[in-house]
Amino acid sequence: MSELLVTGGQVLRPDLTVERADVLVSQDSGDIVAVDEPGALDGDDELDASGGLVIPGLVNAHTHVAMTLLRGLADDKPLDAWLQEDVWPVEAELTAEDIRAGAELGLIEMIRSGTTALSDMYFEVEEIADAVDQAGMRAVLGFTAVTVGKDDEAARSDLRESLDVARKLDGAADGRIRTTFQPHSLTTVGEDYLREFVPEALSDDLSIHLHANETRDEVTPIVDEHGQRPLAYADDIGLLDGDTYVAHGVHVDDSEIDLLAETGTGVAHCPASNMKLASGMAPVQDLLDAGVTVGIGTDGAASNNDLDMFDEMRDAAMIGKLAADDASAVDAGTVVEMATQNGADLLGFDSGRLEAGTNADLAVIDLDAPHLTPAHDLVSHLAYAVHGSDVRHTVCDGEVLMRDRSVEVFNERAVRDRASEHAAALVERASD
Numbered sequence: 001m002s003e004l005l006v007t008g009g010q011v012l013r014p015d016l017t018v019e020r021a022d023v024l025v026s027q028d029s030g031d032i033v034a035v036d037e038p039g040a041l042d043g044d045d046e047l048d049a050s051g052g053l054v055i056p057g058l059v060n061a062h063t064h065v066a067m068t069l070l071r072g073l074a075d076d077k078p079l080d081a082w083l084q085e086d087v088w089p090v091e092a093e094l095t096a097e098d099i100r101a102g103a104e105l106g107l108i109e110m111i112r113s114g115t116t117a118l119s120d121m122y123f124e125v126e127e128i129a130d131a132v133d134q135a136g137m138r139a140v141l142g143f144t145a146v147t148v149g150k151d152d153e154a155a156r157s158d159l160r161e162s163l164d165v166a167r168k169l170d171g172a173a174d175g176r177i178r179t180t181f182q183p184h185s186l187t188t189v190g191e192d193y194l195r196e197f198v199p200e201a202l203s204d205d206l207s208i209h210l211h212a213n214e215t216r217d218e219v220t221p222i223v224d225e226h227g228q229r230p231l232a233y234a235d236d237i238g239l240l241d242g243d244t245y246v247a248h249g250v251h252v253d254d255s256e257i258d259l260l261a262e263t264g265t266g267v268a269h270c271p272a273s274n275m276k277l278a279s280g281m282a283p284v285q286d287l288l289d290a291g292v293t294v295g296i297g298t299d300g301a302a303s304n305n306d307l308d309m310f311d312e313m314r315d316a317a318m319i320g321k322l323a324a325d326d327a328s329a330v331d332a333g334t335v336v337e338m339a340t341q342n343g344a345d346l347l348g349f350d351s352g353r354l355e356a357g358t359n360a361d362l363a364v365i366d367l368d369a370p371h372l373t374p375a376h377d378l379v380s381h382l383a384y385a386v387h388g389s390d391v392r393h394t395v396c397d398g399e400v401l402m403r404d405r406s407v408e409v410f411n412e413r414a415v416r417d418r419a420s421e422h423a424a425a426l427v428e429r430a431s432d
């Protein structure tokens with residue numbers, strides 16, 4: 001029996017109070033054993049949290065982790081042009097090895113900024129699953145199906161692969177990997193395919209993750225073709241469900257917010273991506289007020305351009321206030337809950353709060369910095385002032401992924417070099 005004591009720091013409790021406490025985690029079960037007053041607990045190994053704040057590991061509720069290879073390749077365009085002119089032509093050249101290299105790079109970036117769980121959409125999912133396994137992180141993965149521009153055989157093969165991958169990889173990495181069925185979006189997967197494959201996913205109890213209502217251009221064609229708002233159309237097909245979450249949910253009207261709440265469908269809010277692609281402002285406070293579970297995601301590194309969830313919390317608070325025209329909207333405590341407990345709820349992990357019996361996924365923030373001084377309110381600091389580079393240690397499933405800013409699960413130098421080589425060769429192939 002091996003137990004790790006995270007000692008000497010302050011701890012963020014599930015009710016967002018902060019107190020001096022030690023956290024004991026079991027490296028056998030991967031659970032938190034106890035959170036107790038300083039000095040009350042003993043472990044076989046220690047992690048020094050003195051001068052620090054222990055928080056739940058952050059949950060990135062929507063990303064495309066291998067897109068780190070496309071970081072900085074196509075900026076300053078709206079979604080449709082960005083995807084069609086830049087991203088998709090390059091993605092068409094991606095190999096399994098590229099995706100592995102990009103995923104490892106992205107996972108290192110996440111570990112270094114305190115993220116312990118992610119929800120990913122992409123291709124070559126076995127490569128991503130192997131990288132997640134090696135990283136020691138927790139993830140919800142899936143193969144994303146697109147049918148537009150494909151003949152019937154290729155379209156069906158995509159949807160079949162999305163189902164097969166979801167069935168095959170669920171429970172991988174000793175249960176740290178879960179899966180979702182992933183139609184890319186309501187405009188990139190045809191209605192007949194959705195009507196055929198969604199019932200199969202539901203009958204297998206698969207969770208569903210898709211992009212929805214990201215831009216106005218994703219709303220108008222559906223209203224024109226089906227005479228319904230996109231989420232009413234999605235509900236008609238059976239896509240909205242207690243285990244479904246949609247990425248973005250920017251252009252949702254009141255009837256769609258009610259539909260999300262009634263069906264228990266969650267939203268992965270991606271504020272930086274929505275600002276960079278000028279997609280719009282999601283009505284996050286309205287969604288929360290209606291009872292919708294809203295997590296936070298970075299989206300891919302090509303539309304962000306980093307995977308730092310602290311940046312994302314700050315962005316979520318800022319844009320949430322603008323969208324509501326109310327400075328009290330989407331406050332500091334709310335964004336911290338969104339990036340921890342809400343994200344974990346969307347992904348289906350018993351993480352996101354430091355409590356005995358839950359997953360031992362946590363990060364220690366170093367508070368000894370000018371930009372974190374004075375320390376009136378540490379929840380305010382988490383939302384508005386902490387950077388990913390302030391994370392001292394990252395732990396997932398009781399294992400130390402980063403100790404004193406040294407990543408223990410990868411050779412970081414080698415991963416960065418390999419990713420740079422793969423990115424350069426990829427761009428070269430795409431330009432031929």
Ligand SMILES: CSC[C@H]1O[C@@H](n2cnc3c(O)ncnc32)[C@H](O)[C@@H]1O
Pocket residue numbers: 064079083087088091121122123144145184211214273299300303
């Ligand atoms: C097949 S995996 C996902 C697919 O989605 C593309 N993508 C990345 N970011 C976004 C976004 O914000 N909206 C829609 N699609 C996006 C990614 O490049 C992959 O092709």
Ligand SMILES: [Zn+2]
Pocket residue numbers: 062063064211247299300
């Ligand atoms: Zn996305």
